[in-house]
Amino acid sequence: MTNMKGKTLVITGATKGIGQAIAEKFAQNGVNIAFTYNSNAEVAGVLVQELEAKYGIKARAYPLNILETDEFKPLFEAIDADFDRVDFFVSNAMIYGRPVVGGYGKFMRLKPRGLNNIYTATVNAFVVGTQEAAKRMEKVGGGAVVTMSSTGNLIYIENYAGHGTNKAAVEAMSRYAAVELGEMNIRVNAVSGGPIDTDALKAFTNYEEVKAETIRRSAMNRMGSPNDIAGAVYFLCTQEASWITGQTIVVDGGTTFR
Numbered sequence: 441m442t443n444m445k446g447k448t449l450v451i452t453g454a455t456k457g458i459g460q461a462i463a464e465k466f467a468q469n470g471v472n473i474a475f476t477y478n479s480n481a482e483v484a485g486v487l488v489q490e491l492e493a494k495y496g497i498k499a500r501a502y503p504l505n506i507l508e509t510d511e512f513k514p515l516f517e518a519i520d521a522d523f524d525r526v527d528f529f530v531s532n533a534m535i536y537g538r539p540v541v542g543g544y545g546k547f548m549r550l551k552p553r554g555l556n557n558i559y560t561a562t563v564n565a566f567v568v569g570t571q572e573a574a575k576r577m578e579k580v581g582g583g584a585v586v587t588m589s590s591t592g593n594l595i596y597i598e599n600y601a602g603h604g605t606n607k608a609a610v611e612a613m614s615r616y617a618a619v620e621l622g623e624m625n626i627r628v629n630a631v632s633g634g635p636i637d638t639d640a641l642k643a644f645t646n647y648e649e650v651k652a653e654t655i656r657r658s659a660m661n662r663m664g665s666p667n668d669i670a671g672a673v674y675f676l677c678t679q680e681a682s683w684i685t686g687q688t689i690v691v692d693g694g695t696t697f698r
């Protein structure tokens with residue numbers, strides 16, 4: 441198995457849901473964790489303590505608003521002061537609530553402002569975050585980047601046009617990044633999740649319906665959990681995935697085909 445001990449993961453939005461499960465998965469394997477939070481500073485502080493106490497790794501939390509892309513440069517400078525290397529970057533954070541008004545909804549109600557916010561949070565955040573991470577990965581001989589996508593870019597999900605189209609865009613952007621960062625020995629992939637039981641999904645106006653339908657469609661007869669996604673993200677960052685780049689791995693319990 442790959443020795444991941446002493447490497448560093450930078451991940452956006454690890455206070456809960458999928459991001460937290462990913463941070464925990466890497467920490468379990470001896471990876472140091474630099475993660476960001478937005479509104480939940482207190483939760484972030486507790487998570488730092490838990491990760492360090494449970495897994496004996498170094499963890500630090502940093503504030504970041506992915507809608508303010510100028511914040512990525514100082515974020516990575518702050519990470520440089522705390523960690524001696526960056527090996528992995530996971531672009532995970534996603535906006536919700538007011539910033540997605542006009543972006544989350546039926547097609548006839550979509551508004552440029554909401555759609556642009558989702559583009560910024562999805563594609564721009566991936567681009568600027570990966571640029572900063574890649575400069576650091578190059579110095580240590582390479583690394584791996586994973587962006588979170590969603591099967592809502594493959595199948596119709598009610599109210600999800602804004603997110604689904606931007607997930608399609610970030611998958612395409614990750615393929616472009618994969619081609620151009622390959623010479624730095626950096627691999628870039630996407631993990632496309634089916635509906636996963638997190639706060640983000642609970643914010644769907646038809647959450648109960650989506651949940652029931654996901655269980656019905658899934659070959660595994662259950663909802664997806666954040667850990668289901670974390671395993672795939674972790675695998676893509678290990679040496680076991682050393683020739684996988686420019687790909688999207690769909691982790692959906694079989695729901696998309698059905």
Ligand SMILES: NC(=O)c1ccc[n+]([C@@H]2O[C@H](COP(=O)([O-])OP(=O)(O)OC[C@H]3O[C@@H](n4cnc5c(N)ncnc54)[C@H](OP(=O)(O)O)[C@@H]3O)[C@@H](O)[C@H]2O)c1
Nearest residue numbers: 453455457458478479480505506533534633635636638640
């Ligand atoms: N849940 C699903 O069904 C599903 C399926 C496929 C893909 N995904 C993708 O997986 C990723 C994580 O989703 P999730 O369900 O785990 O979401 P979540 O539970 O709602 O967590 C969102 C995370 O993003 C952070 N965040 C929110 N607004 C932010 C902002 N403006 N700037 C920076 N960070 C911000 C939050 O930090 P604070 O708590 O500090 O505010 C939190 O850590 C997203 O990219 C999502 O699209 C989710």
